[in-house]
Amino acid sequence: MRVAITGATGYVGRFFVARALTDGHRVTALTRHAPGGPVDHLPYDLGAAPPELSGTDLLVHTAFAHIPGRYRGGEGDDPDGFLAANLDGTRRLFDAAARAGVPRVAFLSSRAVFDGLPPGADLPEGCAPDPKSLYGQAKLTAERHLSALPLRGWSLRATGVFGLEPRDLPRATPPAWQKWRDVLTEAFSGRAPAPRRGTEVHGADLAGALARLVAAGAPAGPVHVSDILLDTRELVGTAARVAGREAALPATSDAPVSAMTCETLVGLGWAPDGRARLEMEMPALLTAYGLV
Structure with a gap:
């Protein structure tokens, strides 16, 4: 199968590249610059016209323009530019895929399509979206555009993604997974981080979810992708045990969490x-962060 992946050198995109290669597919990276390595390349930018996609069996769209480290609020002080890139650019890409006869498209959406609901709400796949953030609104509008096209489109409503990036694949510079560096550094310095808990899914499990959908010929539509409820106390405790060091543990969080269920x-x-x-x-994470 020929798989084209936008954002293929980014953090989440590289998990999809790794899984597609493992499954024996031919991968084309849709990125600004040729990444090298075991993939083909077509130049692509969210703000430009999409490349020719004829012959593609599956398009995976993970590219997203935002302030580094921020998704909700990632528009900064330029909401119009944020929407022009991420919503208008995504719609152009999906339309190009439909014109080229691409039979399957997977879109990396987000749990943020529910961020207008009260904390602690149940989020089954039949739950009506209610985005409050511009990020969530853009994702939902793109989902609906995809669903109206004559192809099989899956919108992967992913929760927070974690995991060490796949090795031996081209990546963006610097390494993208920095989400827990500050928390763990603070804890190992003797200061307890703020209590927090949230849902997470490993990037390899996210890519595996798409592989399941493709193999099963699953019906088009939104698909929830979520796994563990992780408390910062558990994260720090695991790190301290693995490192054999003392770390300042935060209190267990009692904040309500809206967790998606993944029926499909x-x-x-x-x-x-x-x-x-x-x-x-x-x-490996602690080594990368210089904490062991």
Whole structure:
């Protein structure tokens, strides 16, 4: 199968590249610059016309323009530019895929399509979206544009993504996974981080979810992708145990969390293992952050 992936050198995109290559597919990176390595390349930018996509069996759209480190609020002081790139650019890409006869498109959407609902709300796949942030609104509008096109389109409503980036693949510079660096550095310095908890999914499990959808020929539509509820106390405790060091533990968070349920994927036999992956990858993470 020929798989084209936007954002292929970015953090989340590289998990999709790795999985597609593992499954024996031919991968084309749709990126500004040729990444090299075991993939083909077509120049692509969210603000420009899409490349010719004829012959593509699956388009995976992960590219997203935002302030570094921020998704909600990632528009900064330029909401018009944010929408021009991420919404207008995405719609152009989806339209180009439909014109080229691409049969399947996977869009990296977000749990943010529900961020207008009160904390602690149940989020089954039949829950009506209610985005408050511009990020969530853009994702939902793009989802609806995809659903109206004559192709099989899956909108992957992913929660927070974690995991060490796949090795031996081209990546953006600097390495993208920095989400827990400050928290762990603070804890190992003797200051307890603020209590927090939230839902997470490992990037490899996210890519595996798409592989399940493709293999099963699953119906088009939104698909929830979520795994563990992770408390910062648990994260810091795991890191301290692995490192054999003292760390300042925050209090357990009692904040309500709106967790998505993943009916479609569970029905296809998807079985993510985020806690095991977190434990397995923690030594490498601590080494990368200079904490061991």
